[in-house]
Amino acid sequence: MVGYERYKAMTAKRYDKKTIMHYLCRIPADRKLIPAVSQIENKKVLDVGLGTGSYTKLLLDKNTVVGVDQNPHLCQLPITVHKGDAAKLSALVEGEKFDIVLSTWMTDYLNTDQLQGFFTEAKAVLNNGGKLMTTVIATYGFGSFYVTIARLIRGVNKYTYSKKQIIEKLKDAGFTDIKTVSLNSWCFPWAYLAIAQ
């Protein structure tokens, strides 16, 4: 089973090739995710696990954006991308603080300890009143099917989390004001966006 290493030898062009899961899951989720990302203005944003930057692009005109990824070669946008782990953000950004930590379709690569590490580090690099916005693949509905397919067909180890688990982890990391927005796959529950302050 592999995790984020699956992208090591992948080119940006290959990464952006659309699969059936893109049409089944990402496109329907984008109906809510794209507006949520596009409304961010005049902020300093840390995009964690930005890949080729499909959502990062939406931020560039109106915000200052820095990226973090284990596979920074995927991103060809004119921004700084630190190579490293989501659970080590403060060391990577060397004391810089942000208004928003954004992460799209990355947390499914993190096991429970890594996810807790990411949330704790996100809190550490946020300014007072700053927000974490992260997508999570849900344990229920189409989410379990999605990770099972990833395991069986691609040999990729992926993780789902219930809203209850995520809220607990966010609270443990020091977030207090937490809400979730469902990102369904057509009519099936599949994923959600957690927004925490």
Ligand SMILES: C[S@@+](CC[C@H](N)C(=O)[O-])C[C@H]1O[C@@H](n2cnc3c(N)ncnc32)[C@H](O)[C@@H]1O
């Ligand atoms: C499915 S891609 C999502 C890319 C982009 N955010 C998007 O929505 O199109 C997952 C990205 O997360 C990165 N990634 C996975 N685990 C990571 C970790 N622990 N720390 C930093 N980046 C990670 C991978 O290298 C990959 O670029």
